[in-house]
Each structure stands twice: as structure tokens, then as C-alpha cells.
Amino acid sequence: MAILELKNVSYSYNNLHHPVEAIKDMSHSFERGKVYAIVGKSGSGKSTLLSLLAGLDTPHSGKIFFEGIATADMDLDEYRRTCTAVIYQNFRLFPLLTALENVMYPMELCNLKGRKAENTAIGLLEKVALPVNARDRFPGMLSGGEQQRVAIARALSMNRRVILADEPTGNLDTENGDNIIEILINLAHEDNYCVLIATHDLNIIQKTDEVLYISDGKIAGHE
């Protein structure tokens, strides 16, 4: 069964003078254990799609189902806490929290605290292969690749099953980018995550299980 399903989803940015229809009547389903590439020109609606899937807003028409339940019927805060996780191109870490604390933050939101949370977080950081001495550093003192690892580790906390990565390698050099993609693919294939990666990197596209071409807010095709 699909873990995520889009049914006729449309979304537009309601700017005062300039409403933009970013997603138009889109339908698709995503499954666990697979890596999806979302490909499209800039402005085609990739980020908007991922954001909707992440529960940052609800579609203006149509529905998104998570494990069969419409997101509109859920508490979106809780949905974001427990169901999906986003990895951004710019990492988006709390600048005043250490790597470890950044990973622990979502746990604390879910009332997982103290030693237990810390141990879990350390485990996650080990999983993404963050050097041990980097754990207690602030994001500002980490390299881009390290920051993105921390972001992935954070995404893995609270055992969220869907990982939405929005151009995760955009700000990284090739080597680091490859490592990150590897981690993400392993998560899908080995740990049964559902991973969506928005990208235009051909290297990445080749490694994914399914590719969705998006153009002008519509799915233009998939293979």
C-alpha cells in the first residue's frame, strides 16, 4: 500500500496581486522502500509539492493521504512531528544548537528526553557517519556535508517514515553530495523509508527507483 498518495491536488500562492498556481491537479502515490526523484525546471513546483507532502500547508483542492488518512483531517503539527521529515538544500539547522541538540530537538518535541534521547541521537549521528568530535559543534563550525548529515540524522529521529529531500546536494561538492545520496538511498532500500528527492542532478536520477517529471505544476511523466 502506498504510504503517501496525492489525489487531484492543487495549490496556489495567494499573493495579493499575483496568484500563482504552483501545483495543478496532481495525483500520484509513493511507497515505502523506494527512492523517488522529483525532477523539473526551477519553478516547476518541486518545492511546493514537497512542502505539501511535509504538511506545511494543506492543498487548496484535492487531498493528500498518509497511510490512507487525509492530511487535512490530521493535526498538521503532529503529522510533521511524527510522519514526515524534510531535508533542505540549505540544511536549516538551529544555529544555536549543537549538532547533537539539533538532532534531539524533534525528540524533545515528542517528549523523548534526557539520556534516552541523547543516546538515540548519538546513534543516528553514527548512522550518518558524522565524526564524533563534530557532535558538540554548532552548525556554523561544521562543513556543508556535515551539516547535511546532521539534517538527515534529525530527519531520522522519531522514526518518521517519509523523508522529503529538497535538492539536498545543491550546496555540496560532488563527493559530499554522493555520500548524502548514498545515505538516502540506503535508508529506502535497507530501512524501508519512503524517500523523495527533488533534484536536477542526472547522477542522482540514475540511482533512484522512480522518476517524476514535473513541469508547470503538473506531472509530465514518470519512468
Place this chain on the structure above:
Amino acid sequence: MIFRNSVKNIIRSGKKTALFIILITILTSTLCLGLSIWISADQFLLECNANYMTIGLLEYMGPEYPDESVFDEGMSNAISDFDFSLISGNENVLLWERSARALGYIEGLVRTDVYAPLRESGVVIVSNIGNFNNYSPKIAVIEKSLFSTRNPDGKMVLIEPDGFELKPGRSYVLNGSFTTGKTSYMYFVVTPFVNKAASNGGFIGEDSIKADDITGKIPFSLSDESNIFNKIARTYSVINNSVSVHSTRNLNSLPDFHQQRLFIEKGRDFTTEEYESGAKVCIVSELVAASLGKGIGDSIELSIAISEDTPFFESYWVDSGFTHSGTYEITGICNSTGKMSYDVFIPANSDVDFTVNQIGYTLGQAVIANDRAGLFYDEINPLLPDRMRLTIYDQGYASVAEPFEKVRRIAFIITLACVIVSLAVLALFGFLFVYRQRDTADIMIKLGTGKRRVYRYFLYGSGLISLFAAALGSAAGFYLSGFATGLVNSTALNYSVSDTRYSIGSLSIQKPLEWIPDIEYGVFGLTALCLLLVSLISCLSFATVILARKNKKPRGKKRKPPLPSVKGLALSGISGGPFKYSLVSIFRGGQRSIITICVALSSVIFLNQLAHTSGGYNARLLEIYEDSVITGQFMDSGGIYHNKLSLEAFQLNDLYNSGYVDSLHLSREVPYYYLGRPDPKGEDENPLTFVLPKEFALETFLDKLTAGPKIIYTNSISASPEFIYSTGLSVEYLQGFDESFLAQKPDGIPNCLVSTDFMEETGSRPGDVIRVLIWTYKGIEHDMKIVGSYVKEGKKDNIYCQLGVYVDLDLLYSSDPGANEDLYSYYFDSANFVISDASKIDDFKTYLYDYGYSEVNNFRSIRQFIVLDDKSFNSMKNGIYQKIRHTKVLHPFLYTLTGIIAFVLSYLLIASRKKELALMRGLGAGKFTIFLSFFIEQALLCLIGCALGIAGWTLFAGRLDELQQLLALGYIACYFLGTATAIVIMNHTVVLSILNEED
């Protein structure tokens, strides 16, 4: 394109834009109002300055004050000892001028008015001497008068020869004066000729010149110019027809012109050139012009006689002649009033030095910068020697201008505060709208957009915001200006510096001048333009900064400063969630946290300081009330203090019982004639009774008596007219006596003080009983015991005697209303008092006002004039009041401003962290969690700052009063509100786009 993008950009950042529009609008309108009121008040003050003149009148309060005809040696000494450059060199003085008057003589002027100085004098030739009765007066026929205003030739005259033997059958020339007797006869009293100019110049000797036997020499002596009586007559003629010449460098600064007792009726004042060159022009009194038959443009032959250290009417002597003569053109004619009817005013000329002879008790007047009269007074007054008195006459400037000075100052401070805040806000504006968007600039440059277009991109948008806001602000200011000027006017009208009734500070006439609010609407446009320009400059500079940065290095490394190691911050013990997050943010926030704390700390200290100053002023005011000694005096209608006032005893009784005054000092003068010392054993060989002369001789006797020394019944010698302005009173008391005996009830023979000169002359000693004759409708013998001697400062050997001898003290002070009737027949010649409680001075003034006492320049039902010496009290009180008033207008403004700043600052601090907030949302944090995460942090920082501020303040000042607590709470409330508003607003935004935005 650029323009559209720019506008789009503005609209996307809607809240920030709205916030700045509101801020700039408020600032513009406040600035417009502040500025326009400031300008308007300033213009009004300029107008006041042009309309009013303030002078400081320096007088010598000699014992004979205000008699202008005497020469006062004490004054002469005081003048040579006093350094007038203290006044002329004072920075607040625009012009200092010593009083410059002299006796003048105009060819052809004959005076017949009642003020002609020698109306009664005469030099006459008499013959046909006969006895009138057995007593001293002789009867004679006036053959010829060498000088007289009475046309007495050929008439019978009774002569009081003053010891000169007039023999029948002989002819005499006599010097003396006419008096009007009870019969139709003329009565002529022979007196010795006195003329200081003549004696100082050695023209007459020690021997008295009063009469000469000229039998057989009549035709010669008349025409013989060298004859002394001929000279006396010619001198008299000049003096009697003399005018008073005033030389000045500013006619309007002369007290009489300044107080508008004199004014130019026809013609004009002197021109600046005439003043500067000391031109031969003059302004004459109406009566001078009339009796000469001259008008504007005509010339007069004016001669001036200046003789060192002489009384006014003795400064001419025919042999000494005039010091100066010249032809003067009449440019103006002023009114004639009372003694000021025969006066001539000329521009000061360095050729003629008037100051060698001081005429009258006015030492001079200083023209003072209107707005600094108080300063001047406070600086000069303490430097003045004994008996010198400085009085400020401001024509009502203070009461008209002072409120507007306050308005101007407050408007200025508000304007200044607005300017500072505006600069800060506009800098922030540029920072947020340009610098914060440097990435956009990066992209534009990368995309190959020209620099000029990038500039335009930023300037269009921000320019539009500031243009809109500034225009809105100036329009709002425009519509509010009517309201604001109304407010200013009503505050100014209700603004009374202090109760100036009966004040020595308001002796001056009061010229009215009305403020017509004249708002310069150009100011509004200009202000808006300035704000617009500054905002553009701010944006432009930030744009330049980012573009310059771009040139140097391409997008650099991470801009985060190194952060402290986390190891030191043991936070793991704290349970997770918002509270932990807040603490982490506080401890790791670095500068951000410190700034918040510092702002809170300094704001609280600033607010405390403001509140403290207003509290301090109240305390200071109480101190002034406590320390001030305010005296009051009864004066004449011109505000002149003297001892011939006829004050009714029953009114003084009421004053005494009003409860407002302490130490009421009274004096009553009665002329006395010294008889001698009665034998203590009662076995006088000389009974010391005095046979009063009869009829004419009695009149002469009484005339002499009246002009002679007085018994002064008083309860204080130091507060009596002779000594009140002096600190040099020295009295030697008999064992067991001090000044208080004067206020005590007499017991047996009354006690008295006599002058040392009196003791020497009469050979009496302390302890002696003296007998005098006093005249109250009949002669009464009066015994007194000398219990002390004083060194006299006046000319007369007055005897100071217990007040209780004149009036029953129980009756005088009785609080029984029935006592008034018994007091009806009692009068006092002078009275002064000390106000018992300075804080009740306004009530006291109301009492005086309701009772009907008059003020100088303001007559009321009782023609008795009270002047309270509250000048320095008022200036101190006003100083404090002014500050208290400031605090009432200015402080609320500053409080509000601080509150607004707290609100805006906290709002912006949160708004600048929208990414962090959006990320929390993205991670699924609930709104309340987010609210707490930020709010707790900001609240704690604010509270820490406030607590530090309060602690610091309490440490320094000792305590925190209610207002200060309230202000701290207010600050906290504003800060919390700003924080909460920002979080709530951001919690309601869709974070989707924020998270998708590129950095």
C-alpha cells in the same frame, strides 16, 4: 520592470512595510508639529524681544530716599567704592548707563509752575522798619526785590530776622524765603544763603550771608554785579528757571520713559547716528516747549551746570558759571508730568561728564537681555553693597514670553528626540529593506543586472514607502496643527510663572502682546522631504555597502562568528522543550542577548532617572519654602519706599491677625524740640518748660520743628526707614538692654535710643532722662530715658522710642474685632513685615487682594501699596516649577517613546528570527511551544535587564518610588507585548514559503 519588482518586493514583506509606514508616519507628523511649534514660538519670542525692554534699575536706598534734592555723602562714597563694571561687564547686559542728570538753563525760559525750585526764595531790599508787636517779627516795606517770584515791590512785609538786628530808619538787603502767614501780610524769614557750588569753589566763606545794611547805597547795590546779594539773586534766577537735563544713550531705558510715565508726544526719539555722534539735539517737555514757544525743528540755547558733590539745586553759582553751553535742535516733545515737567533729554556726549555729580538716588539702569533678567538679578544682587538696590522692570516680558520659552524648549526637545529616533528608524529601515536583502542584490548582479538598476531596485521600493509615509505624516501633522496650537495656547495662557501679585518683580507696567499662531506650512513639506531624503540616503548607503562588498570578495564563507564551546554550558540537566530552548538561546545568543539586556537596563535606568528628577524637584521645592525669608513693605504708589505713608492702624491690626505675617515692624514719627535734662531730684533751677511763641512766630517755629529731627516710635530700629536698607547699624546699649526693648510695653518713663551726635551736642549720657517738646495740636512735654546710642546714617538726630508710647500695644495687636474702632485715630508712617510661611505666599497674596490693598500699577480699594520682596524666592521657585512642568509635558512623551521603542525593538528582534521560527513549525512544534520558546527567552532577557537596572538604581539612589516601579512595569509590558505580538503574527503566517526561500 525594476520598479515593478521593487514594489512587489515591498508588498511581499507586508508586515514590515506596514510597521515602517506607521513608524515613519508618526515620526513625520510629530516632527512636523514639534518643528512648526518650535519655529512659531521662536518667532513670537523674537517679536517679544523687539517689543519689550527689560531694565535693571540700580538705586541707592539712602536715609533720605527718595528725596532728589539732597546730596547724600553715603551714596557718594558708595559710588566711588562700587565697581560699576560688574554691571557693565555682565554678559547679560546690553547697555549700562549711569544716571546722568544735571541742572540746565535755557535762555528765555521763565518758570511759574508750582515745582519751580525757588518759588519761595527771595533777595529783597527793605526799609521803613518798624516793630509789629513786642515780639520778634519786624514790619517793613519792600523797596525792591532782587529776586522773587511774588512781585513784592512796594508791599508791606513782616520779617522774621533770625537774630539779625533790623534798626528803624535803615535799609537792608535780606536773603530768605517767603511763607504764607495767616494774615494778609507777606511773611519773610531771613535765612543764611547756602550754595555748595559757591562754597566748594571758594566763592563764599564760612560766615553766613543773610542780610546787610545798605542804607544810603541803594542805587549802587542794585546794579553792582560784584555785590554778593546781586550774585545770589542772579543765581536764584537761574536755578528757579532751571530745567533738569538728562543725558542718555537710550531714551527708552530711562525709568520714566521705560515705565511710560513719560512718552514722546510729538516728533521723534533720537536716531542711532545722533546717539553715536552725541549730536546737539534734544527732546523737551511739553511745558518747556510751551513756555519757550518752540516746536519741533526749533533750536534752544541750553547751558548745563555740573558741580561735583552738590545738591541738585546748589550746583550752579553765578561766578562758576556753566560747564557747558550749546545750541540744541528740538527733535521731540514729551509729556510733562508732576515733577517731571521741565526736563530736557539729550544724547550722551563724551565731552560732558555728568557723573561727577550724582543727582537723586537713581544710580543708573542696565538694559538687560529680556530672557536673562532673572540670571542677571541673581548674579548681581549678591554683589551689591549696603543700601544699593536692584529692581527689574520688564514691561511684562516675563509673563508674556516665559510660557513660550517653555513651549519652545519642549518643542525643541521633542523635535530633537524625534530627529534622533527618526534617524535610528530610518537606519533600521535601510538595514532591513536593503542590507537584509543583499542576496537579491547578489542574484541581480549575477544575472548581469547593472549596478544602477540594482540601486534603483532598492531605492524605488523603499523610496515609495518613505514617500508615502512621509506624505501621510505631514498631512496628519497639517490636520493636527490646529489642535496642537490650540493646546499650546491654552497651556501658555494657563501658565502662570507664579503669582506675581504684590511682587517686587512686577513693579513694571505690563505691556500686552498676543501670540498669533503662525504655522509655517512649508515646514510640513520640508520635513517630509527631509525624512524622505534621509531614508533614501540610508537605503543608498546600505546599497553601496553591499555592492562594494560584492566587488571585493565573492560570496564569502559562513558569517557566523565563532561560538563558545558548549562544554561549559551544562544544559542537559534542564528538561527539554521551550524552556530549555529559551535558556539555550539566552546563553548562546551572545550579542543578541546582551543587547536586549543592555537596552532593558538602560531604558529602566533612563526611566528611573526621569522619574527621579521629577521627585527630586518636589523635595527641592519644599526646601525652598523652608529656607526662604520673604519680606513685605508698604510703599507709595510708585513702588517707592518711604516714611510718610499714613498707614491706618486698624488695617495693620487686621494684617497682624491674618496669621500670614511675622514680625510686623511699624514706625510713627513725631517731630520734637529738645528741651534739656530734667533734674532727677526734681529741684530744677531751670524748669525746662518751653513758652511757645505766638502766631507768626509759632508758625515759623512749627515749620522748623517739622523740618527737624523726629521721635520715631517703633518696635525695631533696624527695620525703621533709616536703617532698613543698611546692615551697618551700630547701637551701644546700656547694660541689660537690647533692641527688643522697643517692642516692649513701656513701664514708667519710656526708654529711647539717641544718636551719638545728639549725645555729644547735648552732653547727655546713657541713663539720662531727657525732656523734649512734641507738637500734637498743642505742645506736650515728653520725658524719655536714654538706654543706648546709635550712629546715625541720615541727616537728623532722630530719637528711637518704644512703640507702646504711641499706641497701646494690647490694643494694636488685639484680635478682638471691636478694637478696630479704638484704633481709628492711629496712623503709622512706615510698616514692613516678614511672611511667616513662604509656602503660603499665594494665599497671603489672595488675602491682600481680597482685603483691597493696592499693587504698584494696579490700584484697588485701599490706597496702600504693598510690595513683597519675593524676587529671589520666585526665581528659585520658578526654576524648580519650570522643571516640574517640563516633567509634566516632556516626561510622558519620553515615557511613551521609550515604550514604543521597547515594543518595536522586541517586535523586530522576533521578526528577524522568522527562519528559526519557521523551522520549528516545519519540525512540527506546536504554536504554543513556539510561543513559549521565544517568549520565555525574551521575557527573561528583558526581566534580567530590568532587574539589573533596578538593582543598580536602588544601589545608587537607595530607593525606588512608586512611579519608578510603575515605569519599569510599563517598560516590561511594552516589551512583552511587542514580543507576543510578533510571535503571534508569525505563528499565523504560512511558513511554507519561508522555508523554501533561499538564504
